[in-house]
Amino acid sequence: xxxxxxxxxxxxxxxxxAKFREVQQLAYHCAEQVAAWIEPGVxxxxxxxxxxxxxxxxxxxxxxxxxxxxxxxxxxxxxxHTPLQFFAGSRVLRExxxxxxxxxxxxxxxxxxxxxxxxxxxxxxxDRLAQDLRVYRELILREVKARRxxxxxxxxxxxxxxxxxxxxxxxxxxxxxxxxxxxxTTARGPAGVNLFGFGVRTLQTLxxxxxxxxxxxxxxxxxxxxxxxxxxxxxxxxxxxHIGFREVGIKFEELLVVTDEDAYWLDDDLPHVRRWALQExxx
Amino acid sequence: MTGRSTEIRRRTVDSGGLKLAVxxxxxxxxxxxxxxxxxxxxxxxxxxxxxxxxVDHHVVRYDVRGCGASGAPGGREGYRLELLGQDLFAVADAxxxxxxxxxxxxxxxxxxxWEAVTAPGSYRRIASYTTMSGPCLDHMGFWMRxxxxxxxxxHVSQLLRQGVHSWYIGLFHLPVVAPAAWKLGLxxxxxxxxxxxEAVRPRPGHPQRTLAKDAVHGIELxxxxxxxxxxxxxxxxxxxxxxLITLQRDHYVAEFLSEGLERxxxxxxxxxxxxxxxxxxxxxxxxxxxxxxxxxxxxxxxxRQEPSEGGELVVVTGGGSGIGRAxxxxxxxxxxxxxxxxxxxxAAQRTAELCALSGVKSGAYQVDVSDGAAMAAFAKxxxxxxxxxxxxxxxxxxxxxGTFLETTDEEWRRVLDxxxxxxxxxxxxxxxxxVDHGRGGHLVNLASAAAYLPSKVLAAYxxxxxxxxxxxxxxxxxxxxxxxxxxxxxPGIVNTNITRTTTxxxxxxxxxxxxxxxxxxMYARRGFPPEKVAAEIVRAVRTGKAVVPVTVEAKAAxxxxxxxxxxxxxxxxxxxx
Numbered sequence: 001x002x003x004x005x006x007x008x009x010x011x012x013x014x015x016x017x018a019k020f021r022e023v024q025q026l027a028y029h030c031a032e033q034v035a036a037w038i039e040p041g042v043x044x045x046x047x048x049x050x051x052x053x054x055x056x057x058x059x060x061x062x063x064x065x066x067x068x069x070x071x072x073x074x075x076x077x078x079x080x081h082t083p084l085q086f087f088a089g090s091r092v093l094r095e096x097x098x099x100x101x102x103x104x105x106x107x108x109x110x111x112x113x114x115x116x117x118x119x120x121x122x123x124x125x126x127d128r129l130a131q132d133l134r135v136y137r138e139l140i141l142r143e144v145k146a147r148r149x150x151x152x153x154x155x156x157x158x159x160x161x162x163x164x165x166x167x168x169x170x171x172x173x174x175x176x177x178x179x180x181x182x183x184x185t186t187a188r189g190p191a192g193v194n195l196f197g198f199g200v201r202t203l204q205t206l207x208x209x210x211x212x213x214x215x216x217x218x219x220x221x222x223x224x225x226x227x228x229x230x231x232x233x234x235x236x237x238x239x240x241x242h243i244g245f246r247e248v249g250i251k252f253e254e255l256l257v258v259t260d261e262d263a264y265w266l267d268d269d270l271p272h273v274r275r276w277a278l279q280e281x282x283x
Numbered sequence: 284m285t286g287r288s289t290e291i292r293r294r295t296v297d298s299g300g301l302k303l304a305v306x307x308x309x310x311x312x313x314x315x316x317x318x319x320x321x322x323x324x325x326x327x328x329x330x331x332x333x334x335x336x337x338v339d340h341h342v343v344r345y346d347v348r349g350c351g352a353s354g355a356p357g358g359r360e361g362y363r364l365e366l367l368g369q370d371l372f373a374v375a376d377a378x379x380x381x382x383x384x385x386x387x388x389x390x391x392x393x394x395x396x397w398e399a400v401t402a403p404g405s406y407r408r409i410a411s412y413t414t415m416s417g418p419c420l421d422h423m424g425f426w427m428r429x430x431x432x433x434x435x436x437x438h439v440s441q442l443l444r445q446g447v448h449s450w451y452i453g454l455f456h457l458p459v460v461a462p463a464a465w466k467l468g469l470x471x472x473x474x475x476x477x478x479x480x481e482a483v484r485p486r487p488g489h490p491q492r493t494l495a496k497d498a499v500h501g502i503e504l505x506x507x508x509x510x511x512x513x514x515x516x517x518x519x520x521x522x523x524x525x526x527l528i529t530l531q532r533d534h535y536v537a538e539f540l541s542e543g544l545e546r547x548x549x550x551x552x553x554x555x556x557x558x559x560x561x562x563x564x565x566x567x568x569x570x571x572x573x574x575x576x577x578x579x580x581x582x583x584x585x586x587r588q589e590p591s592e593g594g595e596l597v598v599v600t601g602g603g604s605g606i607g608r609a610x611x612x613x614x615x616x617x618x619x620x621x622x623x624x625x626x627x628x629x630a631a632q633r634t635a636e637l638c639a640l641s642g643v644k645s646g647a648y649q650v651d652v653s654d655g656a657a658m659a660a661f662a663k664x665x666x667x668x669x670x671x672x673x674x675x676x677x678x679x680x681x682x683x684x685g686t687f688l689e690t691t692d693e694e695w696r697r698v699l700d701x702x703x704x705x706x707x708x709x710x711x712x713x714x715x716x717x718v719d720h721g722r723g724g725h726l727v728n729l730a731s732a733a734a735y736l737p738s739k740v741l742a743a744y745x746x747x748x749x750x751x752x753x754x755x756x757x758x759x760x761x762x763x764x765x766x767x768x769x770x771x772x773x774p775g776i777v778n779t780n781i782t783r784t785t786t787x788x789x790x791x792x793x794x795x796x797x798x799x800x801x802x803x804x805m806y807a808r809r810g811f812p813p814e815k816v817a818a819e820i821v822r823a824v825r826t827g828k829a830v831v832p833v834t835v836e837a838k839a840a841x842x843x844x845x846x847x848x849x850x851x852x853x854x855x856x857x858x859x860x
Contacts, residue, residue, distance in 0.1 A: 124641050124642075128640055165612070165633060165634065245637070
């Protein structure tokens with residue numbers, strides 16, 4: 001048995017990373033397709049169905065979790081009391097509303113988990129949030145590169161949220177997580193079957209990881225508590241800062257690569273990063 | 284021109300086959316003000332207000348159906364709110380077909396005008412709405428439902444008190460009694476009733492000669508609309524700017540009935556007038572006319588998009604974080620212009636930016652509240668840039684923990700300078716502005732539960748907050764004649780950054796940091812958000828409440844201080860730091 005606290009070597013090679021990048025691109029591509037199609041009158045269920053169809057058409061066999069869509073104040077998880085409320089409902093999109101699409105396709109065991117925020121029509125609050133979201137992407141990378149413990153990074157994000165005057169909305173996720181580890185799923189359960197919104201294979205893999213990491217004094221779930229008081233584990237992390245102001249919430253979710261000494265975002269060619277670059281160009 | 288403003292032109296407008304008597308004054312090219320009277324009046328109740336406004340407005344009044352010279356519908360169904368709302372639009376279309384009108388209404392006139400104002404697309408025909416003593420019955424239905432569902436002591440007392448105010452409504456539903464009373468002499472006695480109960484001096488030409496008939500017809504207003512609207516309220520919103528004039532001595536409509544009105548009318552301006560239900564129109568006509576004139580003159584601009592120049596002005600000190608920022612945002616959310624100051628300018632600017640997201644004008648200034656000259660200059664600057672504030676929230680404060688003997692002179696001075704002198708400077712600079720302006724206003728001072736909850740480890744902090752508490756009590760008495768309210772807010776444990784900057788006597792830097800982290804964690808675990816304090820502050824301003832403990836521990840301590848002060852004193856010995 002390994003000594004407690006000793007970090008495992010980075011488990012992926014370049015080929016693996018290329019595969020993860022490909023799945024993440026595919027997921028964002030499908031989200032963008034749905035975003036282009038979405039319009040006032042569409043319900044959350046219709047949006048998730050559309051998202052699922054486009055993912056399956058692109059060759060996705062299984063899902064880490066079922067696709068989610070949140071409209072209006074549900075993007076900020078207002079009035080959420082039970083986890084069941086995360087599932088897509090009958091909320092209808094109206095002019096000026098923000099929305100968030102969240103999906104996690106699995107291809108050949110390679111998993112992506114992405115979050116895409118958008119709006120229909122005019123919404124100045126959303127514009128501001130979308131612009132400020134950039135700060136969190138930079139902050140998280142900076143903190144992880146400095147090899148601060150994950151609970152310290154979580155606290156730094158919280159402090160930034162307070163300074164901005166926003167709400168931490170990722171604390172509403174089960175376990176209050178801002179992120180979770182992603183590995184190559186090798187489980188043998190039936191693909192495409194899900195339990196409580198999570199794929200059966202996901203649950204197998206996640207369960208195994210929880211036990212394994214627990215033994216190492218680490219957690220595959222990244223939150224603000226004692227379980228995350230450890231340096232970033234080498235591997236891939238799906239990171240999802242989710243901020244809200246009043247009735248508007250926004251998030252991004254993408255894969256962060258943590259190596260033994262360094263960290264970087266797996267891919268910079270993503271819709272939100274392109275949007276910031278565009279704004280910078282016009283500013 | 285003078286002739287134009289005094290001459291009253293009669294005309295008749297047809298509304299669904301019913302003839303309405305309409306009275307016009309003033310130059311039709313000026314903005315049209317449409318006045319709707321209540322029960323049991325007719326258009327003449329507006330005589331003073333109309334005469335004043337007619338100088339520079341096109342003033343239109345009409346007798347509502349069943350009253351004065353207008354026709355009366357056959358049965359009760361003819362008095363339904365839908366028809367009354369249609370009457371208003373019919374008159375507006377006839378007298379001002381090209382431009383939307385400014386509606387001013389009182390009592391039942393206000394109830395029926397709400398029907399028109401909350402109709403979909405009403406903003407095309409109605410430019411603004413000034414309402415007195417007449418809530419929307421649907422809003423009232425929701426108001427009652429909300430209180431019945433959450434029967435807190437406060438809610439129950441509000442329900443009971445409004446119930447007492449509404450005694451006559453029950454009477455109006457009884458057969459025979461009410462009509463008989465009007466016919467058998469109440470109409471004759473009416474001037475006396477107004478004189479004795481409403482502080483309205485008898486005057487020629489009032490009440491109208493048709494009073495007995497009007498009053499009997501008008502009973503149908505209650506019978507046709509009260510029950511269905513209250514039992515099955517409809518969600519009725521409006522984009523029209525609304526000015527609510529609360530009459531302080533109204534015997535029929537309680538002030539708290541308008542709590543939460545912003546939900547339905549987000550572009551709401553609140554005014555109060557020291558008057559009874561009828562003395563507002565019959566004794567203080569020019570005052571009402573002035574309020575209407577100002578509201579009509581405001582450029583209400585495009586709907587919600589452009590930052591409005593008008594609207595309530597709120598100043599918040601220490602607005603860069605915590606309760607201050609939450610309070611600024613809460614007022615901005617209600618359409619108020621907000622000015623924040625803070626020692627930390629970027630933080631204040633951030634708050635101002637967030638306020639601006641609500642589509643209101645906002646400003647940020649760097650001010651140290653403990654500096655008297657700087658505060659005076661700040662007040663002057665605000666007056667020059669924005670105008671005289673309607674609400675000032677003296678929120679800036681710092682935390683300090685330490686027993687009396689541990690606390691150094693320097694620490695005492697710092698705590699008193701910010702927590703007490705900051706409030707003194709704020710009240711003086713802005714209080715003087717408000718008094719000179721003569722429009723009333725509201726000062727909110729942030730004390731603390733520590734103001735009445737002694738603790739040996741909060742010697743300096745509790746002393747400063749206790750002084751703020753007493754200062755507010757004295758100031759309230761002084762400013763009452765100027766219609767400036769003063770509220771003291773006493774929060775308990777609230778999760779803000781005050782704990783992260785709190786200093787502790789007798790500890791070195793490392794110990795300080797550790798202690799700050801520990802206390803912050805405790806406050807975070809308590810988890811009471813500043814937004815809830817902000818909501819209480821807004822409510823205190825709306826209702827004029829004097830002392831507001833926030834959080835259950837603050838309320839319990841206040842109660843305990845009354846039941847057993849000795850126990851509180853004993854508790855002060857606990858080392859709570």
